[in-house]
Amino acid sequence: MPDLYLLFSHELTNKQKREAYEDLGVKDIYYLPDDLKALWSQIPTEIPKVAEYIRPVKEWLDRRLNEGDYIIIQGDFGATYQMVKWAFCKKCRPIYATTKRKAAEIRNKEEIITNRVFEHVRFRFYEQD
Secondary structure (H helix, E strand, O other), X not given: OOOEEXXXXXXXXXXXXXXXXXXXXXXXEEEOOHHHHHHHHOOOOOOOOOOOXXXXXXXXXXXXXXXXXXXXXXXXXXXXHHHHHHHHHOOOEEEEEEEEEEEEEEEEOOEEEEEEEEEEEEEEEOOOO
């Protein structure tokens, strides 16, 4: 059975966990350690390239991944691109979460307050050409 590794900055919802276990058939779910989670979720905007910066994430995953494992990859666009390419080279299955976005605006005199709710719909596979 494949495992699922999370490359994003938040915890899975119960609905996402259920989908991972039931629909994807994963055995275990693994989060990044706190130091790597912070690295992944706070990629400095000042750096011109991200490949070297995210190397510790690749090294951590490389010691754990098996062919056919899933990786949820979401975050900085450049880092996401790098990791999706890397996952395909490792013969893993990169995926991302799709959501419905619901927004409500409340007008309070001169202010507009917006409340956004993101509801998980499904995981979707990154596709290769």
